[in-house]
Amino acid sequence: MSHEILTPSEMGRADKLAMQHGPFDGYGLMSNAGTQIATLILARFPEMRCAHVLCGPGNNGGDGYVVARLLVKGGVDVHLWDEGEPRAGSDAAIAAADYPVEPRPLADFMPEPGDLVVDALYGAGLSKPLSEAAARAARVAKESSVPVVAVDLPSGVSGESGQILGDAFAAALTVTFARKKPGHLLEPGRTLCGDVEVVDIGISDEVIAEIGPRCFENLPDIWLEKFPVPALDTYKYRRGHVGVFSGSPTATGAARLSAMASARVGAGAVTVLSPTRSLAVNGAHLTSIMLRKADTLDEVLGFLDARKPQTLVYGPGLGPEQEVANFLLDLLAAIDGAPESLVLDADGLTSAAFQPEALFAALHAQGAPKAIMTPHEGEFRRLFRDIADDTKLSKVEKARAAAARADAVIVYKGPDTVIASPDGRAAINSNGTPLLATAGSGDVLSGLCAGLLAQGMPPFEAACAAVWIHCEAARSFGPGLLAEDLPLALRPVLGDLFARKGWMG
Ligand SMILES: NC(=O)C1=CN([C@@H]2O[C@H](COP(=O)(O)OP(=O)(O)OC[C@H]3O[C@@H](n4cnc5c(N)ncnc54)[C@H](OP(=O)(O)O)[C@@H]3O)[C@@H](O)[C@H]2O)[C@@H](O)CC1
Numbered sequence: 001m002s003h004e005i006l007t008p009s010e011m012g013r014a015d016k017l018a019m020q021h022g023p024f025d026g027y028g029l030m031s032n033a034g035t036q037i038a039t040l041i042l043a044r045f046p047e048m049r050c051a052h053v054l055c056g057p058g059n060n061g062g063d064g065y066v067v068a069r070l071l072v073k074g075g076v077d078v079h080l081w082d083e084g085e086p087r088a089g090s091d092a093a094i095a096a097a098d099y100p101v102e103p104r105p106l107a108d109f110m111p112e113p114g115d116l117v118v119d120a121l122y123g124a125g126l127s128k129p130l131s132e133a134a135a136r137a138a139r140v141a142k143e144s145s146v147p148v149v150a151v152d153l154p155s156g157v158s159g160e161s162g163q164i165l166g167d168a169f170a171a172a173l174t175v176t177f178a179r180k181k182p183g184h185l186l187e188p189g190r191t192l193c194g195d196v197e198v199v200d201i202g203i204s205d206e207v208i209a210e211i212g213p214r215c216f217e218n219l220p221d222i223w224l225e226k227f228p229v230p231a232l233d234t235y236k237y238r239r240g241h242v243g244v245f246s247g248s249p250t251a252t253g254a255a256r257l258s259a260m261a262s263a264r265v266g267a268g269a270v271t272v273l274s275p276t277r278s279l280a281v282n283g284a285h286l287t288s289i290m291l292r293k294a295d296t297l298d299e300v301l302g303f304l305d306a307r308k309p310q311t312l313v314y315g316p317g318l319g320p321e322q323e324v325a326n327f328l329l330d331l332l333a334a335i336d337g338a339p340e341s342l343v344l345d346a347d348g349l350t351s352a353a354f355q356p357e358a359l360f361a362a363l364h365a366q367g368a369p370k371a372i373m374t375p376h377e378g379e380f381r382r383l384f385r386d387i388a389d390d391t392k393l394s395k396v397e398k399a400r401a402a403a404a405r406a407d408a409v410i411v412y413k414g415p416d417t418v419i420a421s422p423d424g425r426a427a428i429n430s431n432g433t434p435l436l437a438t439a440g441s442g443d444v445l446s447g448l449c450a451g452l453l454a455q456g457m458p459p460f461e462a463a464c465a466a467v468w469i470h471c472e473a474a475r476s477f478g479p480g481l482l483a484e485d486l487p488l489a490l491r492p493v494l495g496d497l498f499a500r501k502g503w504m505g
């Protein structure tokens with residue numbers, strides 16, 4: 001298992017536990033870290049003219065001293081630059097003593113083309129913005145376009161949030177230990193890390209299990225077990241039924257994109273619930289997706305009673321008006337246990353911002369459907385303004401706080417989408433692609449969430465799977481992608497997942 005993500009403080013506990021369990025003490029772990037990094041550098045950068053190793057005063061710098069010693073042993077010309085001496089008696093001081101070369105002051109650091117920089121200034125212990133000397137070193141490295149290998153994290157990037165404290169190095173390769181940290185996956189940290197390699201330094205899976213991380217990289221391993229594949233004896237309604245609310249005649253496409261995605265991801269039946277004035281345009285574009293007139297709450301309740309859908313999608317193309325929120329609140333007040341789940345997206349979220357507390361109360365109520373909300377940055381801020389504006393919180397912590405407040409799984413979208421559950425679990429997505437920055441792609445995502453929910457996948461796993469599948473489909477289609485292309489682009493992605501489940505069809 002390597003999909004767990006450790007916060008810097010959890011990593012500190014893992015280091016300590018590993019030392020207690022043995023066989024490595026602190027210096028042993030540091031030696032393992034330095035050895036792994038030096039090995040990677042020698043393999044990846046065999047042509048380097050010389051290596052500049054920049055060492056900070058803490059254990060990140062300690063790793064740097066080990067790397068410097070091993071690179072010299074490997075025949076590399078090494079220049080060492082430091083900012084502050086290691087504290088006497090620390091593991092870093094032992095590592096520095098093992099490399100008895102007088103370091104030069106960081107303020108004088110100046111690389112030349114063909115050189116390599118090893119950034120071992122600050123890692124998990126970054127506690128304030130970079131000093132002027134360190135910030136200058138980051139700028140100089142950037143301007144001279146020399147590759148930077150970051151030890152644990154690019155200095156200046158918070159391991160907790162991925163945010164930059166003042167200034168930061170931009171690495172070609174970041175080598176981290178045991179497990180990734182949030183800062184490797186949350187922007188802008190993710191971009192500044194370059195390639196991320198996780199190396200084993202002697203911290204066992206048992207130690208990680210003892211820590212009990214609640215944050216994960218969004219890889220199929222965390223949801224594949226719950227991912228639905230059709231049983232041989234299934235029939236369409238057993239594969240789940242989704243109802244998608246449609247907007248007015250000029251805004252019906254969003255609901256159809258969502259409906260098509262629900263169907264393609266495996267819901268056996270999908271119905272578009274349409275106002276009378278949009279029936280003609282919807283009817284002209286739907287074939288396997290069913291269409292039903294739904295102007296009033298009574299008509300919607302009639303549909304729920306007659307067809308018993310498991311899941312509803314509310315939001316795409318509905319318009320950001322107060323009456324859209326009022327209708328949702330009336331609907332929630334009337335629902336008691338069925339349908340089981342609800343996806344709120346787009347205008348469903350924007351309109352709810354007129355009265356967010358009423359929505360949260362309705363979702364917390366007994367018999368309310370389990371909800372997934374899929375806000376992008378602007379929608380998140382409108383619904384959870386105080387959380388969005390809290391600069392002390394990482395994106396993971398913001399999504400968690402919102403999930404607890406709304407009693408809903410939150411899919412906080414962006415290049416580094418975070419999925420958070422009211423029970424505290426969170427996942428950071430890592431296969432995002434800018435190809436999805438196109439109109440309608442969010443509507444498809446809401447449909448994927450609904451299609452998986454309707455097949456019985458629990459909300460957190462359904463949301464994680466939907467986000468991953470959405471990105472993977474976009475990548476498999478490639479440049480030129482339109483939202484309309486996504487439903488068909490799901491085929492190879494679903495095919496691979498079905499194969500991983502051993503589906504013989
Ligand atoms: N045995 C282990 O635990 C292992 C740890 N490992 C390695 O250790 C790293 C974590 O080590 P760490 O905790 O010593 O933190 P690190 O990032 O070196 O910085 C702390 C020092 O820097 C200072 N400081 C911070 N920010 C500053 C700034 N902007 N400007 C100036 N100073 C600043 C800070 O000062 P303070 O906050 O106390 O004022 C403190 O003195 C981890 O990333 C990994 O590489 C591996 O070897 C595996 C085994």
Ligand SMILES: [K+]
Nearest residue numbers: 119122153155
């Ligand atoms: K570093």
